Amino acid sequence: PGGMMIGTDSHTVNAGGLGMIAIGVGGADACDVMAGLAWELKMPKLIGVKLTGKLSGWAAPKDVILKVAGILTVKGGTGAVVEYFGEGATSMSCTGKGTICNMGAEIGATTSTFGYDESMSRYLKATGREDIAVAADAIAAHLTGDAEVYANPEAYFDQVIELDLNTLEPHLNGPFTPDLATPISQMKAAAAANGWPTKIEVGLIGSCTNSSYEDISRAVSLAQQVTDKGLTLKAEFNINPGSEQIRYTIERDGFLGVFDKIGANVFANACGPCIGMWARVGAEKAEKNTIVHSFNRNFAKRADGNPNTYAFVGSPELVTAMAIAGSLDFNPLTDTLTNDKGEQVKLDPPSGHELPPKGFAVEDAGYQQPAEDGSGIQVMVSPDSKRLQLLDPFAAWEGVDLKGLKLLIKANAPPIISAWQVHGLNSVVISIILAIIC
Amino acid sequence: MAGPWLKFRGHLDNISNNMLIGAINFYNEKTDLVKNQLTGEYGTVPNTQRAYKAAGIGTLVVGDENYGEGSSREHAAMEPRHLGVRAVLVKSFARIHETNLKKQGMLGLTFANKEDYDKILEDDTIDIVGLSNFAPNQPLELVLHHAKGTSETIQVNHTYNQQQIEWFKAGGALNIIRKEFEERQ
Ligand code: SF4
Numbered sequence: 001p002g003g004m005m006i007g008t009d010s011h012t013v014n015a016g017g018l019g020m021i022a023i024g025v026g027g028a029d030a031c032d033v034m035a036g037l038a039w040e041l042k043m044p045k046l047i048g049v050k051l052t053g054k055l056s057g058w059a060a061p062k063d064v065i066l067k068v069a070g071i072l073t074v075k076g077g078t079g080a081v082v083e084y085f086g087e088g089a090t091s092m093s094c095t096g097k098g099t100i101c102n103m104g105a106e107i108g109a110t111t112s113t114f115g116y117d118e119s120m121s122r123y124l125k126a127t128g129r130e131d132i133a134v135a136a137d138a139i140a141a142h143l144t145g146d147a148e149v150y151a152n153p154e155a156y157f158d159q160v161i162e163l164d165l166n167t168l169e170p171h172l173n174g175p176f177t178p179d180l181a182t183p184i185s186q187m188k189a190a191a192a193a194n195g196w197p198t199k200i201e202v203g204l205i206g207s208c209t210n211s212s213y214e215d216i217s218r219a220v221s222l223a224q225q226v227t228d229k230g231l232t233l234k235a236e237f238n239i240n241p242g243s244e245q246i247r248y249t250i251e252r253d254g255f256l257g258v259f260d261k262i263g264a265n266v267f268a269n270a271c272g273p274c275i276g277m278w279a280r281v282g283a284e285k286a287e288k289n290t291i292v293h294s295f296n297r298n299f300a301k302r303a304d305g306n307p308n309t310y311a312f313v314g315s316p317e318l319v320t321a322m323a324i325a326g327s328l329d330f331n332p333l334t335d336t337l338t339n340d341k342g343e344q345v346k347l348d349p350p351s352g353h354e355l356p357p358k359g360f361a362v363e364d365a366g367y368q369q370p371a372e373d374g375s376g377i378q379v380m381v382s383p384d385s386k387r388l389q390l391l392d393p394f395a396a397w398e399g400v401d402l403k404g405l406k407l408l409i410k411a412n413a414p415p416i417i418s419a420w421q422v423h424g425l426n427s428v429v430i431s432i433i434l435a436i437i438c
Numbered sequence: 439m440a441g442p443w444l445k446f447r448g449h450l451d452n453i454s455n456n457m458l459i460g461a462i463n464f465y466n467e468k469t470d471l472v473k474n475q476l477t478g479e480y481g482t483v484p485n486t487q488r489a490y491k492a493a494g495i496g497t498l499v500v501g502d503e504n505y506g507e508g509s510s511r512e513h514a515a516m517e518p519r520h521l522g523v524r525a526v527l528v529k530s531f532a533r534i535h536e537t538n539l540k541k542q543g544m545l546g547l548t549f550a551n552k553e554d555y556d557k558i559l560e561d562d563t564i565d566i567v568g569l570s571n572f573a574p575n576q577p578l579e580l581v582l583h584h585a586k587g588t589s590e591t592i593q594v595n596h597t598y599n600q601q602q603i604e605w606f607k608a609g610g611a612l613n614i615i616r617k618e619f620e621e622r623q
C-alpha cells in the first residue's frame with residue numbers, strides 16, 4: 001500500500017486494490033526502470049468515484065466497475081487516475097477492489113486506486129505479508145486521502161461520480177464492448193430490442209479479474225443450489241482459477257467438488273478463455289451465439305475468435321446464475337427456474353467468504369524468486385544462435401554534425417507500420433506479448 | 439505476418455531483416471523496394487540499409503503523419519539504430535515510438551513546415567546541422583543536396599529535453615545507465 005509499481009501488462013492496475021499506484025507500461029519502459037532510469041508520465045487528471053452505501057445480495061464489486069464503465073465509456077478514463085472512496089469502498093473486500101481496478105484498464109484509465117483500509121490489512125495478513133500489514137497500519141492515515149478531500153471531492157478531483165451501492169443492480173456489459181452496461185432487470189428488453197441471442201451457450205468465471213476466494217465462494221453458493229434444488233446447468237460452465245494458490249485453496253475447501261458435481265469444467269490456472277485459449281465447442285459456428293463471462297474484455301473475437309459470438313461481462317455470481325438458467329431473459333433477483341420435479345424455485349442470493357476461514361494454502365506456487373545477488377550470474381548465449389543474441393552497445397555520437405546521409409526511404413502516408421510493429425513480436429518476456437492482447 | 443519473425447525476437451541482427459518492410463516507398467508506391475543510391479539499383483529496405491552500413495554511410499528515414507503508431511515495441515527503434523539509420527524525419531510521431539527512438543540514441547525529428555516533405559527527393563544526400571548546439575526547443579537544420587546539384591535548407595523541430603539529448607550524445611539511454619552503474623561500482 002502506498003507503493004508505486006509498473007508492469008508489462010495492462011492489467012497491472014489490479015494492484016490498485018491494495019492501495020498502490022500500479023500502471024501498465026511497454027517492455028522498453030519496464031527495462032529502463034529495472035535498469036534505474038526514471039519513468040515519465042504526463043500528470044494525469046483525477047477522477048473521484050464516491051461509493052455510498054454497501055454492497056449486498058446480488059451486487060458485487062464487479063458491478064461497480066461495470067456501472068462506471070457505462071458512465072465513463074471505454075475512453076472516459078484516458079489520461080486519468082480513478083480514485084474510489086467512501087463507505088462503499090472501505091466496506092468492500094480487498095480483492096473486490098482489485099477487480100474494480102483491474103477493469104479500469106477497460107475505460108482507458110492510467111490506473112485506478114483505493115485508499116488503504118482494513119480490508120487491505122486483512123488481505124495482506126491472509127497472504128503471508130503480516131509485516132507489510134503492520135507497517136502500513138502504523139501509517140494508515142498517510143496511505144489514504146485526507147478527510148477534507150473525501151468530504152469535498154469536487155474541490156480536488158477533475159470529475160466526481162457518485163454511486164449508491166445500496167441500490168446498485170447487477171449488470172451485464174456487452175456485447176462487443178465493456179462499456180455497454182445493462183442492468184439485469186432490463187436485459188430481457190434490451191436483448192429483444194437489439195436482437196441479441198438470448199440462449200446462453202457458455203458461462204465462464206475466473207481469470208486475473210475475478211477468481212478471488214470471495215468470487216469463487218459466492219459462485220459456489222449458487223452452484224450448490226443447483227444440487228440442492230434439483231436444477232441442471234443449462235449452459236456449459238467453466239472456471240479458470242487465477243493462480244495455483246487459489247486453485248489449491250478452493251479445492252481443499254471442497255468448491256471444485258461442488259462445481260464438478262454440476263458438470264462444470266475447471267481449467268488450468270491460466271488466462272485460458274480470456275484470451276481465446278480453450279477448446280470452444282462451436283466457435284467455428286456461423287450463427288450468432290451468446291456467452292457470458294466474468295473477465296474484463298469482450299471485444300469481438302476475443303474469447304473464441306468467432307465474430308458471431310456475443311460476449312457479455314458480469315460478476316462471477318451473476319455469470320453463474322446465468323449459466324444455470326441458460327438465458328439472457330433470466331433475472332435471478334426476481335425470476336424462478338423449473339426444477340426436476342417441475343416446481344418453480346428461486347435462487348437464494350449468493351453468499352461467501354471474503355478470505356478463506358482456514359487460510360490460503362498451496363504446495364507449489366510455481367514462483368521462482370530472482371537471485372538475491374545476481375552479480376555472479378552469467379548469461380550465456382551461443383554465438384551460433386539464430387534466435388538469441390547479446391546486444392553490443394551502440395556507438396556514441398561522434399560530436400559533429402551528421403553529414404552526407406543518404407535517403408533510405410521516404411515513406412508514404414500511414415500505415416507505414418511494418419510487420420514487427422503491427423504484431424509486436426519483440427520481446428523474450430511472455431508478459432510483454434500478453435500486454436498486446438490483454 | 440508475425441509467424442516467421444517471432445523466433446528472432448531475441449536476435450537483433452536477424453529481426454532487423456524486417457525493418458520497415460511494410461512501409462510504402464513514396465516514389466514507387468511499393469513496399470520493401472527502395473533505391474540504393476550507391477549502385478542505382480532497387481532492393482529491399484533491410485538489404486539496402488545493410489549496403490549503406492557496409493559502406494560506412496549513415497541514412498535518413500522520412501515518414502508521414504503519426505509515424506510509429508501501433509508500435510510500442512523497442513525493436514521498432516532498435517532495428518534502424520542497429521542497421522545505421524541516423525535520423526527519422528516525419529510530419530508527426532506516435533508518442534511511444536518517438537520516445538523509443540530517443541532512448542536508442544536516434545534522432546527523431548519533425549518537419550517545422552509539413553510541406554517540406556515534398557522537398558525530399560529520392561537521390562538526396564542530407565546533412566543535419568546544428569547538433570553541436572543541440573538544446574531543448576532549439577530547431578535544427580537539414581540541408582538537402584539534390585542530385586542535380588542544387589541544395590536547399592529546411593528547418594526541423596525536435597522534442598528532446600536535456601536528459602534525452604544526453605541519451606543521444608551517449609549513443610542511447612542504455613549507455614548512460616551503464617556508465618552510471620560502472621561509476622557506482
Ligand atoms: S488474458 Fe485475461 S486473464 Fe490473462 S492477464 Fe489478460 S486479462 Fe488477465
